[in-house]
Amino acid sequence: MTQTTDQSSAHTANGQTGEFHVLLVGAGFAMFGTTEGPWNIAKRLEGRLGSRLVVDAIIEVDPSKAEAALAKKRDTPAHASYKSTKVFPDVDAYASAVSGGSLPIPKAICVATPPAVRGGMSEPRDLELKIIKHFPEANIFLEKPVATGAPWEKSVGEAKEVGRILREHKGIISVGYVLRYLRAVQTMKKIIEDNNLHVMATFARWIMAYPPGIKLDWWNKAILQGPVIEQGTHVCDLSRYFGGDINVETLSASAVEWYEKPGNLSQIQIDESKIPEDSRIPRFTSASWKYKSGAVGSMMHGVALQGTNDSIELQVFADGYQMILSDPYGSPELRIRSPDSDESQIISTAGDDPYQTEMNHFIDAIEGGGDPSILSSYEDAAQTYEFTWAIRLASEANSDKQKALYNEKGSA
Template sequence: MASTPLSRRQSALGSDSRRASIDPSRLVPMDKVSALSGTGDFNVVFVGAGNIMFGSDEGPWNHSFRFEHKLGPRLKVVALIDPAVDRAAAVLQKKCETFVKSAYENTRVYKTLDDYVKNYNRKEAPRAFVVGSPPMFRGTTQPGRDIELQILHHFPDTALFIEKPVATGPSSEIDEAFKVAKAIEEKGTITSVGYMLRYLKAVQMMKQVIEENNLTVMATIARYACAYEAIAKPDWWNKAKSAGPIVEQGTHFCDLSRYFGGEVDISTVSAHSLEWDENAGHLSKMSIDETAIPPENRIPRVTAATWKYASGAVGSFTHLVALQGHDYSCELEVYADGYQLKLVNPYVQPVLYIRRPGSDHEESHRFPDDDPFFSEISVWIDNIEDIEEDPETSHILCSFEDACKSYQLTWAIREASERSRAERLKIQAEAGKQ
């Protein structure tokens, strides 16, 4: 099958998706949207049967739920690919016991993409792949960890939705992620990466203020404090398994920082960390046994980074493993001449505070019904369905290449903090010899 040529919209978007924005009024809550009109089934392949695809009690993610609301009875999940076939069968059984049975009653389960390809039925050709498998198994050019390239090879006309981060391999493999991005761009594949915070109404209102007032961003200041007591997954606490909290968790705020600040001069990234073996790094309510993790793989408690943007603006990010309870504390501030835009609590109940020129007053905006998970899926499907016909169709806000740049920034921060720790330990050791 020949690959689809680049659409007009995708050509306009290009590799710099930070130019794209969406009128906040077009981001409509899921319960206010009718199922997408159209004819025929919309066939989808889900890769991964875990929480991101089917939901859990730990967070609001659940892609299948958003697909059901966006596509209604047109949705047909033709295949579910996951090595854990029992888990996959169990989630399908639950779906078939509900009113969305028609989307899943004929879904076939496969252990691997190769198994699906071997048993492929052309009458059920997929319109889209949704890749929610763990990031350590994708985002590279290596066999077994190259699912994007394999999909491009076998299904060149099929759209891609890829979860973030694009990968969690060693930093030496970052160039491979960019090669995947180049292959996607050359195929002209309609692709979106799941940095859903870009689709928040609050974030798009911030973009609107910047664009309407022709502002130049001077600085971005991001802070992410997680509630570590609720994190019971041992792999999360192991840098060898998760790549560490900056790469695995802080990725959203590094991405949002880039979304407003632009390209980062990676050579300027500097960082310091508070580590597990320092007095201030002791945590009293951990839900895992950290002694089972080799000392060199234990995660930092605090990482604080700064950098320069290509524009000359300055960025900073502080990630903390510090809070107990359940709720996180997250904020992003963006400064421009006369303006302060402060986004608070973006994951749960976003509030945007705006201070404008000529006033000390902070106006506040709340967005109680916003669902960025639905908005990112909705925009992506609109691009698949109506790519040429409707010039008002919203832009996809994060391309694979753009996501690679956010991934590169997170690794640069981690490595900068590890270098500064090594230098500090070296100085201490030399001082001890004197």
């Protein structure tokens, strides 16, 4: 389907007409697309709103990045949506323009800044609070994770407090844990509901193809807090979506660290010597826990594959049922073994675009019509953030213990 067709069909969706004014916060890959994955908020706004979309402004600390993104957009079929877009350095400057009457109040605000500048209660991490101070009825879509900060007690505590504040906010709040919106995931949920099943166990796996990882910050857990918090958060959240709340006290985890023999990577594309040794990421992390429901769960994240495609899978078990979701970001496939047969039914959902579904739900929640359900609230997302920190802390504690034992034996 071409962009022109998308815009035409979206124009009359749910019978809505008239301009839909949007503020974009951040002009990076998640907002305007990346070769590393399907993230592209602007594309999904265009797909849902078509010619109704008016991007009034972009907030970006690096104006040249925003101007470069706008230059590309103005050379596409969606150019009309960006013809008058202005660039501002921060929320305060943009809010001044709105209060001065030169720009309308936005109908939606989409946030895709680095999580290190979000999820906090004070400068420079209080982006959400600034937005709702200026726009007390704002409808906000935020990328995940909700934060990546340290020390962990302060960062997690503040993210949960922001969640409590946003619970009382008058506008729609949606956090982009996109895998919840997969057709295959909703099929799994329906099977559980229709058969009155109780989830017994979940197993999640994300193994990264690491050569494309050329951002030095990603390999530095002092900056992005490590691969489980920054990337594994997707499958950790999906585990919670099926298993429910977690008894954090039951969680245990181990890691293959960079300095151990199995942690030696032959095709790493960054100069890891530029990263302090204590800040280098683990290569594998394996965790297990018990849900408050009584079910058990486990997760494995690895930085191990070569090539370009990650290997991702989620398994959910219930009495008589095994459901396996694979390749959720590529060509999602669901395998279902039921009490009726030892053979698995294979359901392919190739072409499913959960990013578009997610955006459609957000717009529907604002305007009505369609399916207005928001599948990830801020408070829920803050619990996933806390969960990923718990995994990192448990694995590091275990690694420290193993290192101490090794050093003790070496000096004996």
